[in-house]
Amino acid sequence: xxxxxxxxxxxxxxxxxxxxxxxxxxxxxxxxxxxxxxxxxxxxxxxxxxxxxxxxxxxxxxxxxxxxxxxxxxxxxxxxxxxxxxxxxxxxxxxxxxxxxxxxxxxxxxxxxxxxxxxxxxxxxxxxxxxxxxxxxxxxxxxxxxxxxxxxxxxxxxxxxxxxxxxxxxxxxxxxxxxxxxxxxxxxxxxxxxxxxxxxxxxxxxxxxxxxxxxxxxxxxxxxxxxxxxxxxxxxxxxxxxxxxxxxxxxxxxxxxxxxxxxxxxxxxxxxxxxxxxxxxxxxxxxxxxxxxxxxxxxxxxxxxxxxxxxxxxxxxxxxxxxxxxxxxxxxxxxxxxxxxxxxxxxxxxxxxxxxxxxxxxxxxxxxxxxxxxxxxxxxxxxxxxxxxxxxxxxxxxxxxxxxxxxxxxxxxxxxxxxxxxxxxxxxxxxxxxxxxxxxxxxxxxxxxxxxxxxxxxxxxxxxxxxxxxxxxxxxxxxxxxxxxxxxxxxxxxxxxxxxx
Numbered sequence: 001x002x003x004x005x006x007x008x009x010x011x012x013x014x015x016x017x018x019x020x021x022x023x024x025x026x027x028x029x030x031x032x033x034x035x036x037x038x039x040x041x042x043x044x045x046x047x048x049x050x051x052x053x054x055x056x057x058x059x060x061x062x063x064x065x066x067x068x069x070x071x072x073x074x075x076x077x078x079x080x081x082x083x084x085x086x087x088x089x090x091x092x093x094x095x096x097x098x099x100x101x102x103x104x105x106x107x108x109x110x111x112x113x114x115x116x117x118x119x120x121x122x123x124x125x126x127x128x129x130x131x132x133x134x135x136x137x138x139x140x141x142x143x144x145x146x147x148x149x150x151x152x153x154x155x156x157x158x159x160x161x162x163x164x165x166x167x168x169x170x171x172x173x174x175x176x177x178x179x180x181x182x183x184x185x186x187x188x189x190x191x192x193x194x195x196x197x198x199x200x201x202x203x204x205x206x207x208x209x210x211x212x213x214x215x216x217x218x219x220x221x222x223x224x225x226x227x228x229x230x231x232x233x234x235x236x237x238x239x240x241x242x243x244x245x246x247x248x249x250x251x252x253x254x255x256x257x258x259x260x261x262x263x264x265x266x267x268x269x270x271x272x273x274x275x276x277x278x279x280x281x282x283x284x285x286x287x288x289x290x291x292x293x294x295x296x297x298x299x300x301x302x303x304x305x306x307x308x309x310x311x312x313x314x315x316x317x318x319x320x321x322x323x324x325x326x327x328x329x330x331x332x333x334x335x336x337x338x339x340x341x342x343x344x345x346x347x348x349x350x351x352x353x354x355x356x357x358x359x360x361x362x363x364x365x366x367x368x369x370x371x372x373x374x375x376x377x378x379x380x381x382x383x384x385x386x387x388x389x390x391x392x393x394x395x396x397x398x399x400x401x402x403x404x405x406x407x408x409x410x411x412x413x414x415x416x417x418x419x420x421x422x423x424x425x426x427x428x429x430x431x432x433x434x435x436x437x438x439x440x441x442x443x444x445x446x447x448x449x450x451x452x453x454x455x456x457x458x459x460x461x462x463x464x465x466x467x468x469x470x471x472x473x474x475x476x477x478x479x480x481x482x483x484x485x486x487x488x489x490x491x492x493x494x495x496x497x498x499x500x501x
Contacts (some may be wrong), residue, residue: 015065018054023069025050025169029161030073032258042161043276044254047073048091048129049169055099056109056170057177067092083143090135094162098128109174111239114292117171121285125166126159133159153270160277167284168250171243180240194241197233201226201245205252209262223253223263223279230283234291238298242291246284253279335386347385354378361408365474366500369434369441370402376415376432383419390426391419397434404434404441406497407470414445414467414481414493421491422447443495446486453491467495476500 025047033042051066067088074084101123108116137155140146146154175181204226226249234242256262257276264275333351336344357375361367373395380393415430422428434443464481471479476498486492 011061014058015062018050018058018062018065019069021050021054022047022066023073025165026069026073029165032255042158043258043273044168044250044280045158045161045165046169046251047165048095048132048162049165049167050173051091051095052098052124052166053170053173053177055095056102056107056174059099060096063092063096066095080143083139083145086142087136087139090132090139091162093135094128094132097131098124098166101128110178110180111171111174111243111288111292113296114289117239117285117288117292120170121167121288124170125163129162129166130159132162133157157270157273160273160281164250164277164280164284167288168247168280171239171284171288172247175240175243180238181244190237194233194237194244197229197237197241198245198248200229201233201249202252204229205249206256209253209256212261221263223275227283227286230287231290234287235294237291238295239288239291242287246287249283250280331386333382333385343385347382350378350382354382358409364408366405367408368402369397369404369406369443372406372408372411373397373402373432373434375409376411379412379415380419380430387423387426387428390428391423392429393431395432398436400436401434401441401443404436404497405500406441407474410467410470410495411443411445413464414495417464418445418447418491418493421449421453424449439499441495441497441499443497445493445495446490449485449489449491453485471495471497 029042029045029047032044047070051070054062054066070088070091071084074087102119105119105123107119107124111117111120134155136158137146137151140154141148141151208222208225230242230245230249233245253262253276257264257272262272264272264279330351333344333347336347354375357371357378361371361375377395380391380395384391384393411432415432418430419428422430428448431446432443433446434441436442464483467481471481479497481493481495483491483493
């Protein structure tokens with residue numbers, strides 16, 4: 001089978017699955033419609049939520065799988081063909097409009113933060129589904145099932161039912177597709193707690209909505225008994241568990257209300273539907289927003305913990321680098337003690353000044369590059385005493401570069417590495433140059449090297465790892481360091497640091 005055939009088969013399979021889900025949801029929606037005195041007015045329309053979720057997950061290719069089951073669910077009803085053919089067109093148009101609007105505003109299907117909840121509830125549900133409800137009401141007018149004076153009220157009922165389906169069912173589908181309900185992701189303990197919380201939500205909803213409406217006359221406030229349990233689920237399980245809790249509570253409440261039971265049925269059917277829609281809207285938006293806020297706080301806590309770990313690792317690397325730096329300086333002075341006492345004495349003086357400057361700059365998270373280069377010059381002077389005429393070096397920077405702020409002791413490991421690999425048989429050269437180019441600080445640490453020297457073999461040493469860690473920790477995104485062989489036979493460490501905005 002060719003790739004094109006496989007793609008076609010996949011599209012057919014996706015449409016079949018979507019069509020089955022939409023059809024089942026549509027039949028369920030019709031089964032909970034109150035009929036006495038109001039005609040077929042929906043109390044909830046989960047099929048709209050299934051259709052919107054499918055469009056957001058799979059795109060326009062499943063449009064046939066959305067349209068056809070709506071038509072099929074109307075065949076055989078008491079309505080003429082004009083209604084069950086035209087009404088699905090309005091729902092499909094609403095789904096397309098909703099998905100388009102959400103894509104424009106960069107809606108995240110994972111419902112990662114409260115912004116996505118507001119986008120789905122407002123621009124994704126209320127606005128497009130409101131238009132679909134108005135379309136459906138006018139289709140009933142064309143079919144002779146209502147009068148012109150009743151179109152406005154019917155449009156309100158259908159709009160609320162479609163929007164309720166979108167804000168209740170769509171989040172559960174999106175989160176399920178992103179793997180938020182897998183046991184492996186939440187752990188067995190979290191799964192067990194989630195089951196207990198869902199059971200509490202379902203039981204509390206059943207307790208309130210399964211009783212006769214006359215027994216609860218004037219007690220519609222009791223309908224909000226499930227709220228504390230939904231909030232409990234949202235606070236412990238985040239958006240995923242909140243979506244399941246909202247879905248479960250809403251379906252139970254809608255089923256009993258459609259059957260003439262519960263606290264909203266003590267008055268007329270119209271009043272019952274309006275009260276139920278208010279219940280669904282408040283329950284869904286509150287639960288999902290609390291869940292999204294909970295997850296946002298968890299992500300923030302994880303990021304803080306990761307930052308603390310990175311800082312601790314950075315301090316560990318710095319603790320390893322600084323003694324190594326001191327050891328190299330003392331080795332350079334030791335080599336002078338027996339051959340040139342005066343030079344060794346000068347070396348100790350330079351080392352004292354160098355350590356004092358190093359301690360001073362280490363107190364600050366960022367320092368001017370000019371201060372860093374002073375330390376580098378002192379370190380190279382010490383190395384020059386060790387190698388005498390065998391080591392040549394230069395450190396240059398333009399005035400703008402010297403003012404650029406960098407993490408302290410950033411270049412010291414690079415320069416030590418350049419001396420280590422650049423001096424062979426007592427001879428070598430190290431050059432440090434810094435400029436500001438298009439707002440970025442560019443630093444080049446170059447050293448001579450024998451043929452075949454591969455910087456990749458030493459690019460991950462402790463000292464150079466600390467350079468990368470300090471850049472990642474203290475510099476803006478896009479900053480970094482890379483090691484290369486230059487065409488003229490040198491080894492080069494290229495540091496690029498973005499300016500702090």
